[in-house]
Structures are given as structure tokens and as C-alpha cells.
Amino acid sequence: MRPATGWSGRFEAVIERPVKEPSAVYYTGVDLGTACVVLAVLDEHFRPVAGAFRYADVVRDGMVVDYIGAIRIVRELKEELEEKLGTELIYAAAAIPPGTDGLDSGAIKNVVQGAGFEITALPDEPTAANAVLNIKNGAVVDIGGGTTGISILKDGNVVYVADEPTGGTHFSLVISGAYKMDFSEAERYKRDEANHAELLPVLKPVIEKVASIISRHVAGRDVDGIYLVGGTCCLNGIEDIIQKKTGIPTYKPKNPMFVTPLGIARTCTQNAWD
Numbered sequence: 001m002r003p004a005t006g007w008s009g010r011f012e013a014v015i016e017r018p019v020k021e022p023s024a025v026y027y028t029g030v031d032l033g034t035a036c037v038v039l040a041v042l043d044e045h046f047r048p049v050a051g052a053f054r055y056a057d058v059v060r061d062g063m064v065v066d067y068i069g070a071i072r073i074v075r076e077l078k079e080e081l082e083e084k085l086g087t088e089l090i091y092a093a094a095a096i097p098p099g100t101d102g103l104d105s106g107a108i109k110n111v112v113q114g115a116g117f118e119i120t121a122l123p124d125e126p127t128a129a130n131a132v133l134n135i136k137n138g139a140v141v142d143i144g145g146g147t148t149g150i151s152i153l154k155d156g157n158v159v160y161v162a163d164e165p166t167g168g169t170h171f172s173l174v175i176s177g178a179y180k181m182d183f184s185e186a187e188r189y190k191r192d193e194a195n196h197a198e199l200l201p202v203l204k205p206v207i208e209k210v211a212s213i214i215s216r217h218v219a220g221r222d223v224d225g226i227y228l229v230g231g232t233c234c235l236n237g238i239e240d241i242i243q244k245k246t247g248i249p250t251y252k253p254k255n256p257m258f259v260t261p262l263g264i265a266r267t268c269t270q271n272a273w274d
Contacts, residue, residue, distance in 0.1 A: 011262055018085055030111075034147075041085070091117065092268060093267045094111075095128045098163045120268050135225070152223060166213060171190060
């Protein structure tokens, strides 16, 4: 079963051209990523209507390291989207790397509230992504900037979660060393799709390390497919290396960077999260 891909395509469209039809309520997903902060807005029928993102360095390895900067960015993106939609955005959900709720859930909650939202949900990232993918049996793997999060699902229920500190930051460090670039330049070079074919063999060892992490966590479990999300998975060809290394069919949607924020928005309600 391949994951649904229409959501991310529709979201890309409304980033450029928001849907301004009135809605009784709006649901916002706030994705505080290591490399990028994304806000996704859904209408009362949970259809994408607006979105915005900004590359930032306010989170590292899944932990908020620049609290004030994170609040400022989320508030600015919120205000930008409110101006585009002509309405106030009240409700928001956010997400955390799996297994880290005791470490950083309070900080993330405070960032979202500090930006002016009423927070209503705080799922783990791969579980949120599955609100879009609708995987019944398999592993949702969220490869972000700092960590790789894994949620294993059976009959649509999460039965196992894990998170390990390997992700896009490590990809950029490899590029930085191989090309004698500073880190920020390596990040920009990595994001340019025109460079992906050249970068794939350079990054193959670290991709295989991610695949080994996945293999270790799915070992002995009934996983019939791996479903990739997260900005790092935008690298063309990453799914082929992971599939070859794990021996498990591996899929990714059109733009894996936007699956998790859309899934986070789908977990949003009008009831405050405590």
C-alpha cells in the first residue's frame, strides 16, 4: 500500500495561494523542526487552506534551544497567515519526537502558547504524520534535521515508538566536510534538488546508518512497508537506499517535508490540551 500523496500537493498550492473561503473554525499544525518551522492551516472540514514555513535554528536534536527565537518565528508566521486569511487563528497542535514527552513537551507547549495559540494536542511526530498517511500496518519513519523518529503501526494502532539522534544535520556535516563548505552553505546546497544526484553517493554511508537504525527497531516486528516523511527525505533516491539496506518496501510522498505538519493540524481540536 502506497501512502496518500494528494495532501502535500494541495498544501504546496495553498502556501502560494491561500483559500479565503469562510470557515467556522481553523485548525493549525505547528511543526518545530531542527531546520525548518512549518505552520499548516486546515478549515472546518480539515482541508488545507494556508501554510507558511521558515528555515531556522531554534531546535536541535528535537529540543528547543532558542525559546525566544522559536516564539518569535511562530508568532510571525501566525500573523502572516492571519493576514492572508483575514481571520484570527486560535487553535493549534504541535508535536514532539517519539519518546521525548518527559523532556521537551513543556517547552514546545509554551512556545505555541507564547505565540498566541491555544494548544489542543501534542502527539509524537510519526504518529501525527500517519494522520495523513493512514497506514494500517508498517513503520512511519520521520527523518528530520536532528533525529529519526519511528512509529510502528499494527491495525492502525501505534504499538512501538523510538527516536534516535541521526538526521539531516548529519547529512549537512558530511557535505560540509566533503566540499569544504561551512555548515550553513552545506544546508543550502543539500536543499537544491539539482545537486541531489551528485550528493547521493556522498551521503550513502549516513543514509545506510539511518537504514540500520530503522532495521534495528523493526526487527522481529510485522512491518510490511516503511513510509518516509520529514525534510531530510526530500533527497531524491534516499528511499531506494533504505529499501535496499532494510529489505523492506519503502515509500515516500511527493513532498515528505509537509506530511508531518499537515498530520499535526489534523490532530488539532477545539478542546484545550492539558
